[in-house]
Amino acid sequence: MPEVSINRDVLLSELTFQTSRSSGPGGQNVNKVNSKVTIRWNIQASAVISEEQKIVLLRKLKNQLNKEGVLILSAQGSRSQLQNKESVLSKLEALIKKALTVKKKRKPTKASKASKRKRLDSKKRHAEKKLWRKKM
Numbered sequence: 001m002p003e004v005s006i007n008r009d010v011l012l013s014e015l016t017f018q019t020s021r022s023s024g025p026g027g028q029n030v031n032k033v034n035s036k037v038t039i040r041w042n043i044q045a046s047a048v049i050s051e052e053q054k055i056v057l058l059r060k061l062k063n064q065l066n067k068e069g070v071l072i073l074s075a076q077g078s079r080s081q082l083q084n085k086e087s088v089l090s091k092l093e094a095l096i097k098k099a100l101t102v103k104k105k106r107k108p109t110k111a112s113k114a115s116k117r118k119r120l121d122s123k124k125r126h127a128e129k130k131l132w133r134k135k136m
Contacts, residue, residue, distance in 0.1 A: 006096060008089075011048050015092075016040040017085070022076040029079065036076035037084040039092065044069050053100055060099040071095075 022036035043049075043057050043065070058069065065071055073095070075088035 006048050006093070008093070011041075011092075012089075014041060014046055014048060019081060022084075033079075033081070035079055035081045035084055036074060037081060037088050038072060038074040039088050041071045041092070042069065043071060049096075057096065057099050061095070064095075 016039065018038045018040070019034040020036045020038065021031070021034055043054055043061075046054065049057065058065070061071060064073075071092075073088050073092055075084040075091065077087060078084050
């Protein structure tokens with residue numbers, strides 16, 4: 001899969017935003033202002049990503065999806081609704097990017113002769129140290 005590039009404007013059109021009262025910072029303002037922002041994104045109905053990307057996202061994010069396959073993220077760290085909206089959008093973009101990046105395959109390697117020798121010498125020295133502690 002190539003580098004992930006998602007058009008933010010098109011993605012915004014697919015998101016559902018909801019605001020509610022935050023439990024975060026704000027003092028008495030918390031009781032009056034809806035600063036918590038929650039977004040919902042239906043991955044299966046998305047036109048932003050390809051079918052194989054949908055499969056990967058649904059598999060990797062299965063613990064964060066509800067029964068309908070909708071991803072729900074929220075942010076309430078700031079007193080400002082706008083800052084929380086930006087925060088949750090960047091959180092979503094980071095989540096998508098991380099889920100769609102392909103991990104490098106690990107090349108199995110063998111321990112070198114020097115490292116094996118060093119490990120065995122260390123074990124031998126430790127055993128000798130223990131022997132000297134023994135009562136004769």
